[in-house]
Amino acid sequence: MNYNPKHQVKVDGKMSELGADKAGLTLASAAKIAAILFGTAALISALGFAYKNIFG
Numbered sequence: 001m002n003y004n005p006k007h008q009v010k011v012d013g014k015m016s017e018l019g020a021d022k023a024g025l026t027l028a029s030a031a032k033i034a035a036i037l038f039g040t041a042a043l044i045s046a047l048g049f050a051y052k053n054i055f056g
Helices: 017-055
Strands: none
Touching: none
C-alpha cells in the first residue's frame, strides 16, 4: 500500500532535555489516571452485573 498524504506537518526546532522530561512525565501521569478510571469503571460494571444476577 502506497500512502502519500497531501499535507504533512513539519516541526522545526529541537526539544530540550528538560522539556522532553516534562512532556514524558505529563504523558505518564495521564496514562496512570486513565488506567485508574478505566479500572474503576470495570469494577463498577462487574459489581453491577453481579448484583443484578444475584438479586435480579
